[in-house]
Amino acid sequence: MQVSRDVHPDLRCSPEQGDGFSYGGGGGICILPPDLAALVERELRNSYQESRRRGYVLVAA
Numbered sequence: 001m002q003v004s005r006d007v008h009p010d011l012r013c014s015p016e017q018g019d020g021f022s023y024g025g026g027g028g029i030c031i032l033p034p035d036l037a038a039l040v041e042r043e044l045r046n047s048y049q050e051s052r053r054r055g056y057v058l059v060a061a
Helices: 036-054
Strands: none
Touching: none
16 A cells, blocks of 8 residues: 555565555455555554554554
């Protein structure tokens, strides 16, 4: 998920990686909430160090 703020390199995808998410549904793909960017930004504000420790941002919708 791309966000408007800088994050630690441990939380960044390498340039050759794809986005890793998809909007929509069907075919076994999870349907993502339309406000996913805002949810990720909030999680980074509230739990940045924990996200960095994990190596990913966990969003519970």
